[in-house]
Each structure stands twice: as C-alpha cells, then as structure tokens.
Amino acid sequence: MKKQVIILGMVFISSLSLYAQTELSLSEIKQKAVEHNIQIRSANRSIAQAQEQRKEAFTNYFPQVQATGLGFKSSTSIIKTELRPSELLPSSLAQALPSEMVATIPSTIPFGMIDRGVMVGVTLVQPVFMGGQIVNGNKLAKVGEEVSRLQKRTSQNAVELTAEQYYWQIVTLQEKMKTLDAVSALLEKYEKDAAVLVKAGIGMRNDLLSVQLKQNEVESNRIKLENGLKLSRMVLAQYIGMEGKEINVKIEVNPEQMPAYPTLKVDHSEAVSATPEYHLLQKNVEATTLQRKMEVGKHLPSVAVGAGYNYYDMGKGTDSNFGAIFATVSVPISSWWGGSHAIKRKKLAEENAREQLTDNAQLLKIRMQKNWNDVDDAYKQLALAKKSIEQSEENLRLNRDYYQAGTVTMNDLLDAQQKYQQCRDRYTDAYAQLQTKIVEYKQSIGQ
Template sequence: MKHTSKCFLMVWVWGCMAAPLAAQQVYTLDECIESALLNNARMKNAANDLASARHERKEAFTNYFPSISATGGGFLSSTHLLGMEMEPGMSLGLMKDGLVGGVTASMPLFTGGQIVQGNKLSEVNVEKYRLLGRQAENEVKLTAEQYYWQVAMLKEKLRTLHVVEAQLAEILKDVDAAVQAGVTNRNDLLQVQLRQNDTRSTRINVENSLALSRRLLAQYIGMPGDSVDVDFVVADSLPEPPDALYRRPDESLALTPEYNLLQAKLKASRIERKMTLGKQLPTVAIGGGFVYDNLLDRDRNYWVGFATVSVPLSGWWEGSHSLKRSKLAVRTEENNLRNGSELLVINMQNTWNAVTDAYKQVRIAIESIGQSAENLRLQTDYYHAGTCTMSDLLEAQTLFQQSRDRYVEAYAQYAVKKREYLQATGR
C-alpha cells in the first residue's frame, strides 16, 4: 500500500506518453479539418452546386446575343399541288416535289427588361451558392472537430482506466497479502475484485466507443476505416480564457453567411418582381435570314428580313395578380431578413455564454482533479493506517476517475464551443 501513489504517478506518466498504434495515421485537428474539406461529400456537392450556378449565369448571358436557327425540308407528291388549265387539252402542274431550307437569326430589342433582370438573378444565384458553400464549410469544420474531440476524449478516458487498473492491481496485491497474514478479512479482497470487474466492463464500453468514433472520423475526413488516430493529449492545465475571442454582434452580423443569404433572398425576390412586370410589357425583335427553295422547278436564293412586336393583351388580367403576388413575396423576404437578423444576434450572444460557461466548467474540473487526487492519497494512507474502510478507499478512487473524465469532457466541450462561437460571428 505504501507504493500505491508512486505507482499511480508512474503509470499515469506512461499512459500519457504512450504512442498510438503504428498502423494508424495520426492527425492533428487542423489536418483532420483540412482532409474533411478536401474529401467530404458535403463539400464536393457544394462545389458542384456553385459550378452549376456559374454555368447558369453564363447561360443567361447568351440571351443578349441573337438566336440563330437552320431549317430544311422536302416533299414528294403523287400529283402536282398547283395546277392550271391553259387551254383544252393543255395544263400546267407545279410543286410535285421540292426542297426548302434556310438560316435565320433573330435579335430581341426590347423584352421588358427580362433579359437584364434574368442576368442579375443569375448573379444573385451564384452568390447564394457561394454563401451556401461557406455554410457547408462551417458545418464540415464543426463536425470534424466534434469527431476529433470525441476520439481524444475517449483516449483520455482509456488512459485514466489504465491508471485505475494499475492502482487496483497494487491494492489487490497488498490486500491479498494482508488476508493471507490474517490482518484483514476477505471482504476487502472481494470489494477490490468487484471494482476490477466494473473497471474491465467500463474499459470494454470505452474501447468500443473509441473504435466507432475513429471510424466515424475516418469516414468523415475521407480515410480508410480503422486507420485514423488523433494527435492530442489533454494537459492538466487551464486553457487560455476566451476573452480575446469576443466581438460585438453588430460588428459581426454582416460577416456571417446566414445574414448574407437572407439579403440575397431579398434581392432575388425584388429582381423576380421586376421580371414579372417585364412579362406584362410588349416585346420587340428583329431578324433576317437566307432562304433556298426549288419549289417551282428552279433554284431560288433570297434574303428575308422581319420585325415582330408582341403585346400580351389577354395576360394583363393574370399579370396584375402576378405582380401583387410578387410584391407580397418581397415583403415576406423583408420580414425574414429582419427576423433572421435578430435571431442571429441572439445566437451570437447565446454561443458566447456557452463558451464562457464551458470555460468555467474546465476550471471547476481542474480544481476537482486536485481535490480528488488529494482525497485519494489521504484515503490510501488512512486505509494503510487502519482508520478507514476499503469502501472509503474505493469510493475515493471512483471520485478521482470521475473527476478526470469530467475534465476531458469539459475540455472537449470548451474547444467545440469556441468553434461554434467563431462561426456564429462570421469567422
């Protein structure tokens, strides 16, 4: 029993310095995030959506140019389509067979602003998908960090279990010798053995959870199943306070992708209203082309030109309702912008409170580790002196294990909350 505390410290240091399995690739947090951004399906899909929106913008730009088309056809008839009786016994027949073809081009001169507004809408659409890509990037970073800290936390819990198992083995050795010498009863030995069984059961659960967490992290960052480990050991020290991270919500609002998405939706609804108005206006187009035919049994080539004016007379009644509907859509997006901005500010304040609370939890957990370690040392000495029971000693050991587990949980939670706050403030 005298050597229990010394063994505890030696095993703890060994556990903290133990290297990961050689078969596993060790990643830092930044490497996990970088790999997730390169390989995660969410980021690939976001890139595809943005590329599609850019092609749509280029497609809308082509509406500024003339549209060119080529047509051709031919026919064959059993009789002439056109006939004329010249005199008795003499007739003239035309168009029994023939070919016709041509190339025409038309250019819209005025479309009620639909082409201009359509190009503006495509620009807004590109911006929308760029912002959605930023949102996807934030979510991928946050999820990768959550998986990373889950692995780190479970590894720390395993290290604590190693220490507890080593200490229990030492206690069992001392108690067994005391039972053999008749100094103590067998009940103390049974209590230690039961505690060892509980620890083994806990180890199985933690190892299974760790294996699952590693697989989830590996899948998320695009690596093979059991090939990922994390390069982090939680130190028994208080991390830096979050005070330097704080930024006023009114200064951060315009930097967030969520706020800019709300603005993009409002801008798009206003453009769509202008396009709805343009549909009620006349459209003017000019065009021309080259035509060839041999319908009258001889080849003919000629140029044609044309101009068109289209006025949607019967659509004005329907269009008046479309305009009112589009105006209401603009008002809805204005309300969404105002309401969403308020909610984003509240979320910034809430995530800041969560960061400061998580930091306080880390500080409390560190204090608890020191207190529980001292309590364990005292109970070990008291048991050796015969002034406390084995139940008291094992309870002190349980408290120590719980304090270390709470510390690594609080540490991981603090790191994740910092990421959430930085993203909530547009960083």
C-alpha cells in the same frame, strides 16, 4: 517469469498496432472529412450547374439565328388551272381555220405547274429591348451561383463541426483510459499492501476482497472503454473516407492543462452580416426582387431587329433568292389582365423575403449569444472540474494516510479513489465540451 514474458509480448503487440495506425491531426481530419463528404460533393456539382446556368443566360444577349430548309415532291401539280384555246387563238387565225377543225378544238384544256421544289432560308434576330428580362435573367443566374457557394459554406461548417466532435470523442475516451491506468496502478498498490497485512495477520481479508472487486470493476470499465474507442475510430474513419483503416488522432493540446479563458467574443450586431446564413437571406431578397422585375418585363413591349436570306427553286428555271431586313415590335395587351395579378404575387413574395431577412437576422444574433453563453458555461464547468480534481487528489491522499494509520477502512479509501476517478472523467468531458462549443460560436459569427 512467465507472467513477465506475457506482459512484454502484449506490450510489443500493442506497440506494433499503434505503429500500423495512421495518426491524424485535427486539421487533417477536417480536411479529409470535407473532401470525402457527399454533401460537399453535391454542393460542388450545384455550383457547377449554377455556373452553366449563368453562362446559358448570357447567351440571350446574342442574336438568335435560325436556318430552315424545305424540299418537296407532290403527286400532282400544286398550281392547276384551265386554258381556253378559243381565247388564246388570235381572232384572225380562228376565222381562217376551217369550221371542221375549229369544232375539234376542246373548249378548255387542263394545265398544271410546280410539282417539286426546294426552299432554304436563314434568319437572324437581335433583341433590342425585352422589358429587362435578359438583364435581370443574367443577374438572377449570378445570384443562383452565389447562393450555391453560400450553401456549400454552410454544409462545410456542419461537416467540420461533426468531424471536430468525433475527434474530441476519441480524445475523451483516450484520456479516460489514462485515468483508468492511473487507478489500476493505485489499486495494484492497495492490493499488495492489503495482501501483506493479511499475511502478517494484522489486516482484514475483507479489505483485500474489496480491492480485488474494485479491480474487477475497473477492468470491466476498461473493456467498455476499449470497445467504445474502437467503435469511435471506425466511425471517424468512415466519415473521412478511410473506412477499413486503423487510425488514431494526434492530441494538439494538453487536456490536463487548464486553458485560458476564450477571448473571441465579438459585437454580435456587427457580426451578423459576416455569416453565410445572413448572406443567404440577402440573396433571397435579391432573387425575389429580380423575379418581380422579370415578371413586369414579360408584360412590356419588346423590340427586335433582324435580317434574313431566302432561296427557292421550283424547277424549270424558276430558282431565285432574296434578302430582307426587318424590325418587330410586340405589345402584349391582353396579357396585362392576368399579368397584373402575377406581378402583385411576386411583389408579395418580395415583401415576405424582406421580412424574413429582418426577423432571421435577430434570430442569428440570439443564436450567437446563446452559443457564447454555452462557451462561458463550458469554461466555468471546466474550472469547477479542475478544482474538483485538486480536491479529490487531496482527499485521496488524506484517506491513504488515514488508512495506513488505521483510522479509516479500505472502503473509505476506495470511495476516495472513486471520487478522484469521477472528477478526472468530468474534467475530460468538460474540456471536450468547451472545444466544440468554441467551434460552434466561431461558426455562428462567420469565422
């Protein structure tokens, strides 16, 4: 009676623990993983930076406006000269003056002007032709934004794949726990039967001890599974941003039911163009092409038109203002000496990018085929594991009958039970392996 009360109490506590857990489906786990992952947040910020860079490049189409102002006060006059009174006086006046007065007039008189002033001006310059640098710069900024989005997609695929692996790891451990429960029930029955036979004097005590040792082994495996399951849940909780919370997973498929053969294989030659990795290679080619064009544009003539307005006041009523329009043509003649090498360098980089596109496209097709081979292999392994379960169940049933008939020993029966447990565990591992391989294949073909 006391033992039954303890068992009921443990069941009650276990049910309360399960009730307190947050149960999540696979889709919810993936969503939370993407929302929480630092790589995704960094990718979002990279996209925002690329957007700002694109907007910054677009402003180069607009006129450049510059305002300047200058105010000064000098310690001495800026403009200095000497005046000769003898040259300034009219000759008739100089002759009429007494010679004594004329002698007192100095030969030169120092004179200065402009010791303070204010100057302000506004200039507007509109680029007309800059060798294609503005147009190609805007295109390059747009390519950078598209690259950031593609990089986020590849990061998201990696995050979702990791979340999927964590999910199936927990499912696998839960299914193995169910297998242990079934094995424990069988061993409990064997123990009762062996105990009855020993008590009746027609059974061997060694059989009873063998069963009890096997029960100890199963309990030891249970402890390891429980610890592994607890740790796996903690790892998943941290990965999806729910650290410190009790979580559990919803099993969306029945691992005990053999799934149909996957029918998702596609033409790999056509699927390459749908992958983010291939798009990144294309953008790399596009970026290197634009960089070459911009390098060429640096060494082409540039044309701009503009207008300006200026005002100045040098004191003593000398203030004035004027406006002007102008056009400029700049021809970088000497820069072609080094510029021709820079253009060749950019052209070689463009050729490298094109070759990488061709070579990596072939590698992407190889990866698709490899991932599909993994799917096919995982399904075949699952089918073999399913067949092994059926055979081990029949073997266990026969050994149970033979033991009751006295034609086999308890060790033979326990060995059959061990094989049954191993076959079920292999099936569980193969099932989880198949699901993750399917995800890897889908991602490799751009789905």
